[in-house]
Amino acid sequence: RTVEIEYLLDALGVASRTAKETSYRNQATQPTIPTPEMGRRVSASLQVNRLGSWDGTVQEGPDDREKQSTSDEEDAFSIRTATTTRNAAAAASAAASLDPVTGELVSVRKSETLSGLHDTTVEKVTPKAWAFEYSYPVKSRGRSGVVTVRVYGNQATQIEPTLLSGYTANASWSMNRHGLYDGRVTHSPTFWSEVSSTVSEEWSEVRSWIDKTNKTTAVSTPPYDGYYWRKVVESSSWTIGTDQSSAASFAAAGKEGSYSKRLRAGLYIAKKVTAVTYGSWSADKQSAS
Numbered sequence: 001r002t003v004e005i006e007y008l009l010d011a012l013g014v015a016s017r018t019a020k021e022t023s024y025r026n027q028a029t030q031p032t033i034p035t036p037e038m039g040r041r042v043s044a045s046l047q048v049n050r051l052g053s054w055d056g057t058v059q060e061g062p063d064d065r066e067k068q069s070t071s072d073e074e075d076a077f078s079i080r081t082a083t084t085t086r087n088a089a090a091a092a093s094a095a096a097s098l099d100p101v102t103g104e105l106v107s108v109r110k111s112e113t114l115s116g117l118h119d120t121t122v123e124k125v126t127p128k129a130w131a132f133e134y135s136y137p138v139k140s141r142g143r144s145g146v147v148t149v150r151v152y153g154n155q156a157t158q159i160e161p162t163l164l165s166g167y168t169a170n171a172s173w174s175m176n177r178h179g180l181y182d183g184r185v186t187h188s189p190t191f192w193s194e195v196s197s198t199v200s201e202e203w204s205e206v207r208s209w210i211d212k213t214n215k216t217t218a219v220s221t222p223p224y225d226g227y228y229w230r231k232v233v234e235s236s237s238w239t240i241g242t243d244q245s246s247a248a249s250f251a252a253a254g255k256e257g258s259y260s261k262r263l264r265a266g267l268y269i270a271k272k273v274t275a276v277t278y279g280s281w282s283a284d285k286q287s288a289s
Helices: 244-252
Strands: 002-008 018-027 040-048 054-062 067-074 078-088 105-112 118-127 130-140 143-155 167-175 181-189 200-213 228-241 259-264 267-278
Touching (some): 244 267
Antiparallel strands (some): 130 143
16 A cells, blocks of 8 residues: 655745655555655655565655855956855854955845745955056157056055156046955156256158138139048148247248147247148039038
């Protein structure tokens, strides 16, 4: 004789929360003990009776034993360790926290299962200080230079820029969730000496652009509802110096478009246009739209 009873452990009737008990009496062969499924457990009590037959009970139900598992993860920026406890009889006392010195961040997730047991995950994130540097070339006022950028993160203090002759320094930073600093420091060339009182630099430039017009003097054939274009090439010389009159004289010797101006206290820049070449007007008129 075999009697099988299956029942719900919870009023909600979740399938994984069912239990089953099978009783055997006077079986000719030993009853088969089933293999437990994921999240389930099986217990059995079998014996041979005085008649040489098998009696016993096999019970199947949810596996509510307390379990603990851990996981570790590491990358270039942090180390993460998570500890998960399931089916604990009482709620965990772990609490979220932040270490003001190391920046270690502890987060806690708690939940209660349908059977009134408690699951808890405690994750610890330990930040790793990092920094790297890169550079790239730039050109201005006829001179070449190199911009250097230093990027950093998870630092206990901000990285202050070093003041270098001939360079401007810019720094920015912010505090991250670990209470540490992320930021960057950039050194850019000024292309003239910031400390010398006798700055004097000269260079040349050539630039070109497209000129256009809808004037009737540009062409002789109407209609005049569009425009014509031509290429213009300008050659110029430049200078930076501390003498205002020298800069003005330098610009005065140039063609139309020459000028001088003050960059800052005691520093002046001047442009002298040396040549302007005009191409021929286009043969076809372009639409005004």
